Amino acid sequence: MKKDIRKITALGLLSALCLAIYAFESLLPPLLPIPGIKPGLSNIIILYSLKRFGKKEAGSVLLVRLLLSAILFGNAISLIYSLAGGFLALIIEIVSDKILSGKNIQITGAFGGLFHNIAQLFTAMLIMQSAAVLSYAPYLFIAGIITGLFTGYAAHFMLKIKIPET
Amino acid sequence: MTAILIVIILVSVIWICAVKNTKGKIVNIVSNGVTVWTGDLSSIEGELILTVVGDPDTPYAFEGNSPQENHYNVIRITSEGACIIDSDCRNHICIHEGITDSPAKPVVCLPNKLMITVTGENPDTDAITY
Numbered sequence: 001m002k003k004d005i006r007k008i009t010a011l012g013l014l015s016a017l018c019l020a021i022y023a024f025e026s027l028l029p030p031l032l033p034i035p036g037i038k039p040g041l042s043n044i045i046i047l048y049s050l051k052r053f054g055k056k057e058a059g060s061v062l063l064v065r066l067l068l069s070a071i072l073f074g075n076a077i078s079l080i081y082s083l084a085g086g087f088l089a090l091i092i093e094i095v096s097d098k099i100l101s102g103k104n105i106q107i108t109g110a111f112g113g114l115f116h117n118i119a120q121l122f123t124a125m126l127i128m129q130s131a132a133v134l135s136y137a138p139y140l141f142i143a144g145i146i147t148g149l150f151t152g153y154a155a156h157f158m159l160k161i162k163i164p165e166t
Numbered sequence: 167m168t169a170i171l172i173v174i175i176l177v178s179v180i181w182i183c184a185v186k187n188t189k190g191k192i193v194n195i196v197s198n199g200v201t202v203w204t205g206d207l208s209s210i211e212g213e214l215i216l217t218v219v220g221d222p223d224t225p226y227a228f229e230g231n232s233p234q235e236n237h238y239n240v241i242r243i244t245s246e247g248a249c250i251i252d253s254d255c256r257n258h259i260c261i262h263e264g265i266t267d268s269p270a271k272p273v274v275c276l277p278n279k280l281m282i283t284v285t286g287e288n289p290d291t292d293a294i295t296y
Binding site (some may be wrong): 013016030033034035075077078081096099100104107110111114124127128129130132133135136137139141145 | 167168171174175177178179181182184196197199257259262263264268269270272274277278279281283
């Protein structure tokens with residue numbers, strides 16, 4: 001019983017942290033004039049939740065963050081983009097983690113970032129009903145991999161912090 | 167696994183270099199899936215200002231610069247290309263994208279579902295290399 005409450009509290013904190021990181025990131029001016037390139041720092045929390053707690057827990061943190069950020073900062077369209085990107089990234093990260101046997105979390109993060117952008121590109125193609133947005137693809141792939149690598153490393157160091165059991 | 171990522175990065179870099187210098191001639195402005203304006207770059211004298219209203223049911227474009235209530239973009243077209251100079255979207259990424267005269271670089275405003283593409287002479291091919 002005690003462990004469950006601790007877990008729920010931890011997941012709640014992580015969701016709030018993820019939301020705060022996302023809010024902060026949305027204040028930053030766009031680094032490159034290409035739509036969809038962002039640091040993607042909330043991925044750090046998702047990776048951390050995935051490694052520390054598990055797939056379902058990471059999924060719930062992601063869902064909570066997506067819904068809250070859409071309600072607070074976004075609109076219906078942005079929610080569609082975020083859902084597509086966020087969940088494909090999570091699924092790919094789960095698969096990648098399995099394949100790599102939990103090692104090299106930065107590579108898992110890189111794949112997550114890459115597929116997040118792939119999903120958003122796809123969603124943009126569907127919404128705009130045109131394939132012209134594909135021209136952004138190479139930039140989005142490279143940016144996704146690089147930001148994913150960075151968030152993977154950050155999650156790696158975050159996981160090394162030992163939380164005392166009281 | 168790392169190898170897959172490296173291959174993707176290499177392919178992307180090659181892709182970017184390959185389309186870098188393509189130039190286009192025909193400007194297409196598409197809003198909510200509907201082509202609201204199209205024209206030839208070389209037939210533009212001076213500059214042409216268009217305001218596009220991205221209404222989901224009936225998107226339309228008209229000459230002039232007049233901010234509307236919802237979902238508008240103001241586009242400036244010269245013989246050098248097209249760019250967005252004003253819009254009501256949140257981040258103004260579309261304005262920062264700058265001017266485009268190449269099929270490799272469309273200018274889009276995702277919140278307003280607007281897309282400006284400059285295609286090659288033949289609508290089917292964007293560029294031909296020999």
